[in-house]
Amino acid sequence: MIFKTVQADNYCKRPDLNIKAVLFYGSNEGLISEYMQKFAKTVSENLQDPFAIAELDWEEIKGDVGALISEYSAQSLMVGRRVVILKNGTDDLAKVLQGFIETSKSNSLLLIRGCENLNTHSTLVSYFNGESFLAAMACYDDRGKDLVLSIKQMLAENKLTYSQEAFELLCSMMSNDRKFNSNEIDKLVTYVGNSRHFEVDDVRKVIYDASASLVDDLCFSVFSGLKVQALKIVQYMLGEGIEEVKIIRSLSRHINMLLEAKSLVEQGLSATDAVKKTLSRKLFYRYDMAESQIKGWTRERLFDASYLLYNAEKDCKTTDLPTEDVLSYLVLTLVSAAAKQVKAVRF
Numbered sequence: 627m628i629f630k631t632v633q634a635d636n637y638c639k640r641p642d643l644n645i646k647a648v649l650f651y652g653s654n655e656g657l658i659s660e661y662m663q664k665f666a667k668t669v670s671e672n673l674q675d676p677f678a679i680a681e682l683d684w685e686e687i688k689g690d691v692g693a694l695i696s697e698y699s700a701q702s703l704m705v706g707r708r709v710v711i712l713k714n715g716t717d718d719l720a721k722v723l724q725g726f727i728e729t730s731k732s733n734s735l736l737l738i739r740g741c742e743n744l745n746t747h748s749t750l751v752s753y754f755n756g757e758s759f760l761a762a763m764a765c766y767d768d769r770g771k772d773l774v775l776s777i778k779q780m781l782a783e784n785k786l787t788y789s790q791e792a793f794e795l796l797c798s799m800m801s802n803d804r805k806f807n808s809n810e811i812d813k814l815v816t817y818v819g820n821s822r823h824f825e826v827d828d829v830r831k832v833i834y835d836a837s838a839s840l841v842d843d844l845c846f847s848v849f850s851g852l853k854v855q856a857l858k859i860v861q862y863m864l865g866e867g868i869e870e871v872k873i874i875r876s877l878s879r880h881i882n883m884l885l886e887a888k889s890l891v892e893q894g895l896s897a898t899d900a901v902k903k904t905l906s907r908k909l910f911y912r913y914d915m916a917e918s919q920i921k922g923w924t925r926e927r928l929f930d931a932s933y934l935l936y937n938a939e940k941d942c943k944t945t946d947l948p949t950e951d952v953l954s955y956l957v958l959t960l961v962s963a964a965a966k967q968v969k970a971v972r973f
Contacts, residue, residue, distance in 0.1 A: 629763040641668040649754045651740030652765035656805020669709045681711045699732045708734045715740045717749040780811045787823045795829045845880035846915045851965030870949040874939045887920045922968035
């Protein structure tokens, strides 16, 4: 069955023991982590309890499916129900689950974190959506009403009060990623202390503005070959606690903008008009830089850059390489490529 926020929240309040497994997938990693913890805590409040919690990685055990079946079927003499957390679930997991989970007598709860490529058309997602004893929850970036509701919920959980003006400013400065927003609100909680109340000035002093031009500054400096500016911005963003993966995705969105603009140019539009159609009007002062990038970067080079970004994000998630080093190398590579192609346009 399909779980949306309402169904997921209801489950966390009153767990349905008929649900044997839950699949979480989508791009909002913060939201996935949040709900996986909530679901796990319906079984055990102590997520460090080795008798109640077992963690597996499908990439590591897919050659030995017996390890998954064994963990799911295991009974603990120390606790009652158990949770099995499985990371990196892929489509080939569907056939494995079909072979045992429906008829299993185990009361364990299987929580699966889907791999990054899963979507509503994936075999695994379709399988979970179609069975009454399974549930799948899509976790994508918070937007619009969902974003406002998620922020209200976080503030309520921390027992914070606020003026309407302060709340509106806070919402305008939040991102679409639940984890980022949670970290920022934690900073606000620490800042206001025992007063448990915040105003506009508190928000301005504490919260990093995710909608500020810093991300745009990075993208335009990187794809214009401005090495010094790019590295300074990266270091500042990392110092503010912005995750490397979030920065990489911002660069990917910039590539998509350039590709869309180049497509318009190929259809006969001038580069100037293509920029105005693809770039937000609030970034009018970046039009010249964007036009230079459209003219300088070829479609093939942009696809190459996109491939580099994909591999960098994958390395950040799946390898032991320091994520800061992965990001720095990526930025230097892109800046070097841009310097050879784009006519310099200063900020």
